[in-house]
Amino acid sequence: MNRFLLKLGFFPKRRSRSLKFTRLGWTAVALAFAVGLGALNTGNNLLYLVFGGVLGLILTSGLASETNLRGLDVDWIVPSETWAGAEARVRLLVRNAKTRAASLGLDATVSWEGRAPLSWHGRFLAVPAKSQRHADVLFTPPARGNYALNSVSISTEFPFGLFRKTKTFEREGSILVFPGLWKGAGIPMTGAGPEARRPTERGEGDSFWGVREFQPGDSLRRVSWKAAARVGRLVVTETERETADAVLLSFDPAGAWKSLPPRELEDAVSFAATLACRLLETGAAAGIVAAGRVLPPEASDRQKFRLLTFLALYDPDADPPWPIGAPGTARRVDVLSLWRSLR
Amino acid sequence: MNSPLESWLRRSVWTLAGVALACLLATRELPLPTVILTLTLFPVFLFFETRGRLRRMPWLETTGVLIFFAASAARFFVNREPFVVVVADFLVAFLLVKCAFQKSRGDLAQIVGLSFFVLLSASTLALDFTYLIGFFLYAAAAAWTLCLLTLTRGPVESVAETDRAAVLSRAGRVAWTTVVTVAVLGTGVFVVFPRLSYTVFRGDFLRPARQTGFSETVSLEESGRIFRSPRIAMRVESSLPVGGAWDGKLRGATLNHFDGSNWSARGPDDPPPALRRQRGRTLLESSFQIFHVDRKLLPATDRDAFLFQTIHLEELDTPLLFAAPWVQTVRLAAPAVDIGPDYSVSRPPRFRGRVSYRALSLLAPPNLAVSSRNRGAMKNSAPNPLTAVADPRSLQLPETLTRPDSPLAARIRQLLRRTVSRSDPPDAKIEKLTAFLRADRRAAFNV
Numbered sequence: 079m080n081r082f083l084l085k086l087g088f089f090p091k092r093r094s095r096s097l098k099f100t101r102l103g104w105t106a107v108a109l110a111f112a113v114g115l116g117a118l119n120t121g122n123n124l125l126y127l128v129f130g131g132v133l134g135l136i137l138t139s140g141l142a143s144e145t146n147l148r149g150l151d152v153d154w155i156v157p158s159e160t161w162a163g164a165e166a167r168v169r170l171l172v173r174n175a176k177t178r179a180a181s182l183g184l185d186a187t188v189s190w191e192g193r194a195p196l197s198w199h200g201r202f203l204a205v206p207a208k209s210q211r212h213a214d215v216l217f218t219p220p221a222r223g224n225y226a227l228n229s230v231s232i233s234t235e236f237p238f239g240l241f242r243k244t245k246t247f248e249r250e251g252s253i254l255v256f257p258g259l260w261k262g263a264g265i266p267m268t269g270a271g272p273e274a275r276r277p278t279e280r281g282e283g284d285s286f287w288g289v290r291e292f293q294p295g296d297s298l299r300r301v302s303w304k305a306a307a308r309v310g311r312l313v314v315t316e317t318e319r320e321t322a323d324a325v326l327l328s329f330d331p332a333g334a335w336k337s338l339p340p341r342e343l344e345d346a347v348s349f350a351a352t353l354a355c356r357l358l359e360t361g362a363a364a365g366i367v368a369a370g371r372v373l374p375p376e377a378s379d380r381q382k383f384r385l386l387t388f389l390a391l392y393d394p395d396a397d398p399p400w401p402i403g404a405p406g407t408a409r410r411v412d413v414l415s416l417w418r419s420l421r
Numbered sequence: 422m423n424s425p426l427e428s429w430l431r432r433s434v435w436t437l438a439g440v441a442l443a444c445l446l447a448t449r450e451l452p453l454p455t456v457i458l459t460l461t462l463f464p465v466f467l468f469f470e471t472r473g474r475l476r477r478m479p480w481l482e483t484t485g486v487l488i489f490f491a492a493s494a495a496r497f498f499v500n501r502e503p504f505v506v507v508v509a510d511f512l513v514a515f516l517l518v519k520c521a522f523q524k525s526r527g528d529l530a531q532i533v534g535l536s537f538f539v540l541l542s543a544s545t546l547a548l549d550f551t552y553l554i555g556f557f558l559y560a561a562a563a564a565w566t567l568c569l570l571t572l573t574r575g576p577v578e579s580v581a582e583t584d585r586a587a588v589l590s591r592a593g594r595v596a597w598t599t600v601v602t603v604a605v606l607g608t609g610v611f612v613v614f615p616r617l618s619y620t621v622f623r624g625d626f627l628r629p630a631r632q633t634g635f636s637e638t639v640s641l642e643e644s645g646r647i648f649r650s651p652r653i654a655m656r657v658e659s660s661l662p663v664g665g666a667w668d669g670k671l672r673g674a675t676l677n678h679f680d681g682s683n684w685s686a687r688g689p690d691d692p693p694p695a696l697r698r699q700r701g702r703t704l705l706e707s708s709f710q711i712f713h714v715d716r717k718l719l720p721a722t723d724r725d726a727f728l729f730q731t732i733h734l735e736e737l738d739t740p741l742l743f744a745a746p747w748v749q750t751v752r753l754a755a756p757a758v759d760i761g762p763d764y765s766v767s768r769p770p771r772f773r774g775r776v777s778y779r780a781l782s783l784l785a786p787p788n789l790a791v792s793s794r795n796r797g798a799m800k801n802s803a804p805n806p807l808t809a810v811a812d813p814r815s816l817q818l819p820e821t822l823t824r825p826d827s828p829l830a831a832r833i834r835q836l837l838r839r840t841v842s843r844s845d846p847p848d849a850k851i852e853k854l855t856a857f858l859r860a861d862r863r864a865a866f867n868v
Contacts, residue, residue, distance in 0.1 A: 124544035128556070131603045131606070183571055205587075236571050
């Protein structure tokens with residue numbers, strides 16, 4: 079029967095309102111009962127009046143809290159990168175679409191479900207009609223991974239604090255939390271970092287290398303007119319040839335990673351993330367090879383996002399989404415061995 | 422507490438407390454010292470509060486409240502003062518103590534709660550419609566204050582100008598909605614429930630629907646004059662007599678006219694005495710001398726053989742006032758009382774509603790002259806300090822009780838049929854009736 083009524087639309091699929099009495103609310107209800115019984119017992123009309131007054135207060139509270147929650151919407155702005163264990167700031171927004179009535183005393187809550195629960199909570203004193211207010215919330219994601227949106231709700235105890243009424247929104251969404259940065263000893267970049275870079279040399283590139291006298295055949299566009307004016311002859315600027323060290327972070331063999339206890343696995347993944355970031359920061363191209371599947375090395379912000387996404391979701395039991403390919407000429411760094419040597 | 426919201430909250434809590442106290446004072450039932458202290462201290466504390474000169478001393482605050490509590494308990498248990506008045510006094514004292522010190526947010530919430538109980542206390546004492554004005558003012562102030570109390574629950578550092586306007590507008594609208602809702606619901610309950618409850622709820626579960634006679638278990642002062650009830654309710658506070666427990670009975674009869682100095686019996690066709698008006702009020706407390714007793718002539722052991730009683734009556738179907746058997750002096754807020762031939766005392770016929778009076782009674786019956794023959798004998802005997810001259814008619818049934826429309830007449834006649842015979846002389850009837858009432862206490866209370 080209920081299913082039939084649900085199909086007909088008599089019942090909403092999910093209750094969008096919930097009510098929970100506060101301590102003051104229970105006190106008010108108990109007082110109403112006590113005064114009502116006292117009025118019955120004594121027949122005192124003024125006690126009946128007070129009894130009616132308390133009932134009126136409770137009724138008004140219900141009506142006003144409903145009006146308070148009507149026409150509200152919650153949204154949020156998250157930072158582009160969120161790291162496990164690192165404090166981040168999110169901006170919660172509450173919009174009031176009502177044309178006349180302001181909404182007061184609001185508590186907005188956005189909760190996420192992932193490896194560990196995560197929630198944002200913001201308080202809004204007043205959101206006037208046809209306007210929005212924001213609250214910046216600091217939070218620290220407890221673990222890496224994908225967090226699915228669990229619930230978005232806005233609640234209020236306004237007007238009298240007798241009960242907390244909550245409005246829940248139907249939403250879907252997720253946020254990705256990158257692994258936390260490694261807190262172990264400094265990572266030596268031997269074979270993987272700046273130390274492994276080849277000596278710089280002149281060539282095509284964007285970085286400044288030096289100046290020399292103009293020679294026939296040099297392009298006039300490379301003449302440094304300021305320097306020429308200073309020294310009294312034509313000089314041209316030379317640039318450093320861009321060279322990229324290609325490193326492939328190896329997550330093979332998968333069995334070794336699977337045998338790691340969860341805590342150590344998280345530590346190793348954090349290490350890998352930190353290593354990848356260092357490599358990219360120093361201009362090296364970084365890629366990943368795992369279960370025989372290769373993410374080719376590349377030195378770009380997009381690659382950084384790919385690497386961190388892989389590491390945020392890394393599971394030794396699952397294969398990465400890339401095709402099986404040859405590792406190429408890039409230097410291969412065994413992440414697990416390097417991590418073990420530095421623990 | 423420096424944000425604008427918290428400042429508004431503080432002001433509104435003071436207003437709420439003031440309205441509640443005004444409601445209680447308007448009942449005119451509080452003792453004069455309480456009224457004077459309230460009217461003096463509340464503005465003084467408010468003045469110091471606005472100047473920020475109140476200090477926080479929790480130990481002194483707690484001590485003050487405990488002292489007032491102990492004093493109130495003593496007044497109730499030792500002095501036997503009316504419960505509702507003692508409670509009202511204590512609530513006023515508690516509220517004033519809270520107002521006297523610097524207040525945290527918790528203290529403000531406590532004052533809000535206290536003010537509700539003060540309003541509740543006023544509802545048990547109020548007798549006129551001035552309470553309604555205070556009640557609706559209180560509803561508006563309470564709604565406004567609770568709004569601010571809820572909004573200041575979290576940390577509130579500053580409020581933007583637009584938000585401030587929004588808060589004021591919304592909280593004001595909620596306050597007015599509350600007043601309207603409270604008025605509608607309160608009036609509905611006020612008008613309908615007592616009528617419904619009378620037969621529906623007052624069954625055997627809570628209390629017998631109809632109860633005749635007198636009872637010592639009813640708290641009369643806890644209910645105002647509301648609607649006509651067949652129940653006769655009474656409370657008698659008696660001082661302990663010297664030399665043991667008093668096992669006296671309640672009795673009464675009536676004369677029907679008092680001309681300001683003398684009592685007399687009047688015929689049924691005589692017009693009832695009009696109530697006198699003084700200073701715009703109809704009722705003034707008067708002292709009525711029933712017996713003329715010369716205490717100096719009494720033996721030393723009998724000088725304290727008097728019983729002082731404070732008695733509260735209301736909604737009576739009979740005009741009789743009740744005290745110990747032999748009332749010497751009655752003080753009550755009435756222009757007159759009727760004294761029966763047997764020195765029983767009753768209210769004037771037109772005087773209805775709540776009565777509170779104090780009576781000084783003799784524990785032993787005075788040496789009455791019961792007939793003209795005895796009166797002659799009395800003239801020749803030595804003066805007796807308890808002697809009062811009584812008309813032979815005093816030994817007849819009081820006129821009010823023999824009237825066919827008197828609600829007690831049937832019961833009195835039934836009682837007389839059980840205890841005396843028609844052939845008995847009047848004094849023998851009295852003796853038999855008195856003996857019966859002394860022996861059967863239940864009959865005495867169910868007259």
